[in-house]
Amino acid sequence: TPNVRVVSTWDFGIAANQAAWAILGKGGHALDAVETGVQVPESDLKNHSVGKGGYPDRDGRVTLDASIMDADGNCGAVAALEYIEHPISVARRVMERTPHVLLVGDGALQFALEQGFRKENLLTPEAEKAWHEWQKTAHYQPSIN
């Protein structure tokens, strides 16, 4: 099995890959590997573009989007989901436990809570401070990254 491999975007992909590798390297399922892998940046409070610690929208609300897909066309996704640290895992539940593919907003949160996910504040003090700084100018220009 020479081609067992995981790849991911950006430098923070290294840590995410290593979490995925803990599953892949033992012969585990690719679907479990990618879910576990991307949970790492979702939990990283220093990462302001994924999960908890993410920068909020202009109203100060952290709203998360995620999707997951396997080789057979099975897929699930959530969009504009608030208060749940691991949207990727909610996406997987959408895939495996509903007849749907995409849940959004309040409906996605309701589903997550029914599935036993814990509601929590995702807006860290650091992200809240950055949001207040942004509000001084409220200039919206996504930067090249």
Add this chain to the structure above:
Amino acid sequence: ANNHDTIGMLAIDAHGRLAGACTTSGMAWKLHGRVGDSPIIGAGLYVDGEVGGATSTGVGEEVIRNAGSFLVVELMRQGRSPHEACKEAVMRIVKKRPEASKTLQVGFLAMNRDGEVGAYAIQHGFSYAVCDAKKQDTLIPSPSVY
């Protein structure tokens, strides 16, 4: 850079099974209710066991507009390598909006069913991490238009 948006991940396991995941908090300071490409199958993520998988990062609006990850997978189906497929999908975005593309970032990352990997971005600075039995911390700078 501190605005690295989104993690997209693709994996192939010991049984040759492919899977992908994509997760983000979206653009900072977006309008309430704005949704990007990450939760949209075919835009931010697409996987087909016969071909491979693709994921994207950057300005989600441009990826949705071009059904980006689906396009990358379909190009691989037609015989492109992961690198070639990502490059062609990026060029499709640039061709459609050449002026806007000078100041926005989109990056694609793809893996085919043999585990070959490739990427391409509009702007310099995109990178991707590769992990296999040989090495678990490889970081590769993506080629780019600019």
